[in-house]
Amino acid sequence: MILTDQRRTWYSLLEGSSDVGSIPTTSTIKHFVWWISIPGKFQMPYILSPMIGLKSPGMWSEGDAYEKKSIYSIQDGKLPPVNYDEHIIRSHSLTHLETPAHTNADGKRLDYFYDNKKDLFFGKTLVLRLTGNNFKDVGNGIHHWVVTVQEIQDRIVYLNLKSIPSKILITVENCPLNAQGYHDPNYVLTLSQESADFLVRDEHFHLYGTSWKSSDFKPGSSERPIHNTIFKKALILENLKLDSVPEGIYFMSAFPIPFIHASESPVVPVLFTKEELLASL
Numbered sequence: 001m002i003l004t005d006q007r008r009t010w011y012s013l014l015e016g017s018s019d020v021g022s023i024p025t026t027s028t029i030k031h032f033v034w035w036i037s038i039p040g041k042f043q044m045p046y047i048l049s050p051m052i053g054l055k056s057p058g059m060w061s062e063g064d065a066y067e068k069k070s071i072y073s074i075q076d077g078k079l080p081p082v083n084y085d086e087h088i089i090r091s092h093s094l095t096h097l098e099t100p101a102h103t104n105a106d107g108k109r110l111d112y113f114y115d116n117k118k119d120l121f122f123g124k125t126l127v128l129r130l131t132g133n134n135f136k137d138v139g140n141g142i143h144h145w146v147v148t149v150q151e152i153q154d155r156i157v158y159l160n161l162k163s164i165p166s167k168i169l170i171t172v173e174n175c176p177l178n179a180q181g182y183h184d185p186n187y188v189l190t191l192s193q194e195s196a197d198f199l200v201r202d203e204h205f206h207l208y209g210t211s212w213k214s215s216d217f218k219p220g221s222s223e224r225p226i227h228n229t230i231f232k233k234a235l236i237l238e239n240l241k242l243d244s245v246p247e248g249i250y251f252m253s254a255f256p257i258p259f260i261h262a263s264e265s266p267v268v269p270v271l272f273t274k275e276e277l278l279a280s281l
Helices: 005-013 026-036 110-116 149-158 193-200 225-230 274-280
Strands: 066-072 084-089 096-098 122-130 136-139 142-147 167-172 187-191 207-210 235-238 248-253 264-266 270-272
Touching (some): 149 193
Parallel strands (some): 122 167
Antiparallel strands (some): 136 142
16 A cells, blocks of 8 residues: 555554554554544545536636526425526536547447446546646746656656556646636646556556646647547546645546436546545445
8 A cells, every 4th residue: 555644644543553454453443433533634535526616617618617597496386396407517627537439439438438347437546746847838828747657657666556556647746726726727737648658558557537627738739649549548537626635546436427428527536545445334
């Protein structure tokens, strides 16, 4: 198991035990449950989507990201006595999951993965937080960080990982945020082509996630090389709220709304630590 400084603190409270491979005793679990119940101790589970408000601006010139219309409202003497709203969502300006059909006319769509590969939506997940500041000014107020293979490998070595989990989410330290709590669209974060190739070479790789709004940055071009490379092996999560998530290994649940024949869908991914799952069982 990978221990960040925060997680080492959790283990130090487990009756002084540092053997992370051992099975906790009943008294250890009770002590841990008590400690994590203290208000303000944890932000877990980590919810990887900001709250969605009206008038949130779209990121792709499509209008507001979310609109709401009333169908029924509670009023004296009127039936039905309920509040019921119509919700209009524009997925690509929210936290969302993409399938190969997003950039490939013949690509598999969401219902295929629900029917055949549900394991892509949950399981062991690695969160990487790249260090330093490699944003390069590319003009017009835009800064671009192109993630190299070396940067990914350096984090893997730092975390003492023997292998990469099938799901990997990438962000940067001190990630700039916009007013809605998403990674600032003006601070672009994308994989280099070599990094995308590196990930898809892993036979188990099947889900990639980024805190930025897209996996490509090709203004004025119809090419989407990083999307298309990743889609050879994996699905993609974008617009993830990872700014408060410590680097390390988690269990993730990320089931999107199951729209039939959709190329993408909104999703609220949730990360749990092994310790939290243990304390909740």
